[in-house]
Amino acid sequence: GSGFSRKTRHLFDACAALGVSARYLPFDVSAETLMEAGARLTRDYEWLRVHALVGDYLAGLGHVSPPAGPGLVVFLGSTIGNFEHRQALGFLREVQALAGAQGWLLLGADRVKAPHVLHAAYNDARGYTARFNRNVLRVINRELGADFDPDAFHHYAPYDPARMQIDMYLVGARAQRIRFGALDRVLAMGEGEPIHTEVSRKFTREGLESLLGEAGFAVEQHHEPDDARYSLILARSDPVRRNAEIPSSGDDP
Template identity: 40%
Template sequence: MADIALDVHISPERLLDDLRSDVRLGMTAAPKWISPKWFYDARGSELFEQITELPEYYPTRTERALIEAHAYDVAERTDAAILVELGSGSSEKTRLLLNAGIKHGSLRKYVPQDVSPTALEGAIEVIAREHPGLEIHGIVSDFTDTLQNLPADGSRTIAFLGGTLGNLIPEERALFLADIAQALIAGEFLLLGVGLVVEESVVVPAYDDAAGVTAQFNANVLSVLNERLNANFDPGQFEHVALWNSDAEWIEMRLRARTAQDIRIEDLDLDVHFDEGEELRTEISAKFRKEGIEAELVDAGFRVDEFWTDPESRFALILASRTSLGQRDDR
């Protein structure tokens, strides 16, 4: 049986406190917003899995094809003993990297990180069954606040896949990438999956599918607030909006109030008014140009070693190594 450990660095109480803080901040802002990390209750996760299988939603299948094509290249190039995955979820695509690392002969430990203990435990169970000789060290935490807790008893590759980097605004991205670099030493690696800038006619349907699954996913965040904060949103009174912001080069998902309405969030003792047509931003998903993301990585302390894209240049899988400048020396 695999050697398994599970560290919990964020409690349900802490998560609820974070939700309260985020919602108070976002609902009293102008314009209103909420962080996309609150999409993922059980229903939200189920809907997102459906989204990844939609014909319009190209990112998941495109990234998977890139990983399938280059997983062994990653193993050979990094020679990593430890694969860390931030925001691992079900770890489905990561199994391709695990198989390649084990086949290569270097990989001995997998460190999946996720905010959901249930998702993490399920993924660990499956991987332990598939790879009984692999050490597995799960970490329950927020991916933006976990890097100091990563095991450092061997050469590491940190994987951050799924285009999730695009959910951060530029200032947040810069800090996050710099924090990853600070957690690594020279010669360790970051494997990053990002969406690339494509035609508006391609990217918008990926976030506004004909079957309306993304609309359900978007509105579900209001149900999360109802359940967890004793709010009284009527999701049916909000319509799903997906817009391409050509200046920022990102998709914005919003919920637009169909009518003027007053919302009570009991746990916050907060009353929130929406005018008819007023929008609540629920997600940004930035898309990148090669020169732009490479510059961000260099600024953070990385050298870009490989930049793999699909034939239509819709998605990129990037392998970047930590440079020696400012490297951590306390491992």
Template identity: 45%
Template sequence: MSRPEPVVTVALDPDWAAGALVADVRRGLGSQPRTLPPKWLYDDAGSDLFDRITRLPEYYPTECERAILREHADDIVSACDATTVVELGSGTSDKTRTLLDAFAAAGSLERFVPVDVSEQTLRDAAAMLSERYLAVRVEALVGDFTLHLGHLPRGGRRLVAFLGGTIGNFYVEERAAFLGALHDSLEPGDWFLLGTDLVKSTDRLIAAYDDAEGVTAAFVTNALHVLNRELGADFDVEAFSYVPFWDPRQERMDLRLRADMPHRVTIPGADLVVDLAHGEEIRVEISTKFRPERLRDELAAAGFEAERTWTDPADEFALTLARRLP
């Protein structure tokens, strides 16, 4: 069978990353409390470190989600009438292949749309996927899923998959904005498959984000290496300690870097000088954990109805299938 050639659409300005990094640094480090968006953790070194994190014995989300997909991919396919699968933040689409296999086996998969900011990763994945699924059109989109949902291909019944618990990295108002934008980009009856980490014991959570090998600490600290390299900053990386803690009020893990001494940082690429006091912290990432009722409420507020939820046997992670309401 001759396969359709993959199509790659580039919606991302090639200078986007440089401009966005400067804007984020000025906004986040130039005000109180100090923050850095987690997307800047994922340079080559950061991506390698995160891949190591997913394999750590303490870090459960990746394997829990894989297990749910292995167990329930056929149920997901049966529960919806999608012919197009869209994956946000797809990378190599590693986990999603389990879902795509189930759609393909059912004969209902006509098109796959992986979305990612890394053009080369996406081109490589698109070529591989078009070989794996000979009858499926692969229409990749190089874009930021917080900015380019309006560029998603139209037509057919779509299922948007947003896996990995990534939505937990958004603050409440950011989640609402993202879900609202997704609602506006879909048609009534389109589907949304969302992966979320669930609230669990504090000990289990702390262990997952403060592993014995120190890989997560290296991953979060890598944000400073990125600023030193990309913007000519002079962070003394050794002068910071990694501080993870559970915020019970917001029900989220809060991952920060704490200055172990007074520290003046010059960031020429952002035209910024930052004076950090001893003990002052930079929040690098949050990871919100959800309760089913809270998730249903947030989806409903954005115009989605949660129809099915699947969890792993220990109820640590969930996949929720929701439908876009008229």
């Protein structure tokens, strides 16, 4: 989500320099974070109108009112890579509909790299990614009254060059039974049994531009560093380019 909107401040600084006011709709699952961020933003940018939205952007975009004029949807970082192709296409089409016929999208994405580089990033020696991965079990314990033992799972994150995708798993180190108090259910897991926790897709330049075209966007600017490790794309809404059908999950590349 938008978090504390630190990166978005660069856009507000540009608006201030141009003498342009704006309405900002930050989207995040944390109401507390949104309230704190909104208070700081309206203090620092008195002309800024903030309408915070609590929810999941996969399900919540339908509750956002389209702007009266051309809008800009900002989706930075590389979260688009956490969607399967069908999900990403559906999400971007919702964004295109929200932005409107004259709207814009600013999209960040991670690019394909050498397999050893990606392996080192998702299996770092200090164990940051492993702790991040296991944290999902702590969240489930808290929200569903479960009794997962995070230390009873190994972090496993292989990269598949053919699919240009990292798949993250938690693999049971031993046989165990997990209780879910909120669901009144018990899950039996065997030693070596995996839980698939996340996908992280990587993109080529051509693949990103093709995806945006399918979703109804035309790329206006495509920025990348000299090593092409990531992309920052400014695209305008172009409904004529949008295909009529979203492929089934079996058609995902």
